[in-house]
Amino acid sequence: MNKSRLWLKNSLLLLPVIVWQLFALSLQGFAREIPAPQENSEFRFSGEYGLWVQEVRGRIEVHWITAEEDSGFLRVLRNDKPVHEFATPFSLLHQVSFEKPGGPDFTIHYGSLRDALDNHKTVIQLAVKRPEAIFGRVDSLYVLGDLHGEYDRLVQLLSTANIIDANLDWIATTKHLVILGDIFDRGHHVTKILWLLYQLDRQAELAGGRVHVVLGNHEIMTFDNDLSYTSPKERLIGHLHRVPYPKLFDVHHSILGQWLAAKPGLIKIENTLFAHGGVTPFYADYSIKAFNDTLRIFLDQGTFADESPDSSAALADSLWYLRRQRFLYGEGSVFWYRGYVIAGTSEDDLEKVLKTYQCTTHVIAHTIVKTISEYYDGKVIAVDLIKPATEMLLLVSKGPERFKIHLDGTVEKLQSRK
Template identity: 40%
Template structure:
């Protein structure tokens, strides 16, 4: 029979170990005698976060847990020629290429033409899975360069939150956008609810890496994306919707009231964007601007999936027809509501492209060419698009 003092000693030892754990420490489960061993605190690397000030570029990284900064002073010639001669910055194997200091508001909302279209949604920081998916489906080549020719590639929001490689995705798409334009193609990033949440300081879904980044860079996380930052300015230029041929894309969807009230795409986008960041407004959102930023707005609406979510306020088939007629399209293509694969609703009139990339295990791309539609799997296999 063991001495009771032995158990008392083990209890005191266990308490001491637990008390010594820091907020960023992790614990292993394979220690002897039931003990837990403290592992090293995670030393994150992140960035860059690049800010403009006159003709200066101030770039900041988190490199293995420590802040690293660079300041570049640009000549007038460099500023004028950025579009053709971009500037690269790099530290701790985290590079970025800067193509312009200010991005103009993206005012073109409708595109028509004979070109292929690819669409997906909700990356949520899953950079490695994104690269695998885009490479295997020939959106990019093995060197991660644009390979989709004159195609239009649509991402209906939610790059931010949950995953731990958000910054890598942002800089990748920022650069890929320029490559697409040079090849005669286009990348359309529409804002999702998580972009808008972060810009407004709603950080409830942040990965711990970004909490640490904000702490070490001594700024609230949302202030790393202010209008004087390269990526923050770029995000503010993006629309909340885009119409391509006979398809209308948005993150969440379009509430039937938009058709009943005869709202135009231009009005929806303008009012939404004019009221994007609360802290930058002269007065609080009100009226229709407030509606567009809440449950029934284009980044939050889930009415196309209400029945399967056990809700009773979804759009009816007649309301879908009313919306399609009003906006003069045949399909709504949306993310936001996760599926196991790309699927359709309302006999194909609504296509759901959030294929749960955020889980880091699988994802799909929707392809449309000459009225034909199919799914590209993670391995690049061509799969049929099923109608539900």
């Protein structure tokens, strides 16, 4: 057995030990009560659960993990026509590199040669664009708060609401879906959720609908290599690929990272303002475009704008760092603010924000509530749940009613709280 295969085999043999050690560490500082994984928990790595695709110097690198040691395969198709075909050696970890195909997208078929159930298909988009952040009237608008890796519940909710079909494809036509940040951390299937949303984003736009992914504090933490809340299973994906976990979402090379970093931190749909934590009057000085442009600059250029040892450059870097930290991590940051649910924000401040953006409602996540609820006589709706992805907000243009959809498909009107 060669060294690479031995390393991978030993990694999986040590999986239960590593998982429990990392899980114990990850519990430190948890604000949310999370049960320990059961002994029969299934840690899936095959297909999009462990897929890593990046673009480096005009070439595409595809890295995938098979359910068991086997020879692998990868086929690249463009407009349903074969472009490349590869076979990989007997292993758990597989990697192929090829010249970037022409055109805006291509499809990869990949997996295990012997196991038909371990065969997968993913469409890769090469043209990453900044999405719009301001929309007019939308007939039906679905909103989910912090998902935190809860893939199975997410699929159940989207299926129950007839947003996706049994093949996980978009069937909601012109409806809109808002994911209000914090896809990352805590749960075991973050990577799989990201690939699902990545596919639905493309499908929804082709159908005349939209999937809006709004960035939250846990996306930013991952970009910045803060893994304080990253689940042991997710960290193992990076371990198996032999790279630090954030490398899987590098904003310059990773396909998922490029896509995610292009997403906004603030959007407006009709008369509703959406942000992960909440917008205070201080940040209301930003237009929606200016806010999202600033976010993109900070994500693109990282902690320091200039690494030169020159003193003037060092001062500029210090100022840059302070601005970046306040914008992304400050207590009043749009990604961290909790004042609209936890007492601290006056209704006058809320009115200033709503008036500035010409909105009547502000939908937020980040601050945990037992159930999706209205505050300030319905001017604020909070959607971050103690148990993630167990309810989904539904807003309709036909009337003032707001609804929440449960996992079992039941629908009820929201209850307002002061």
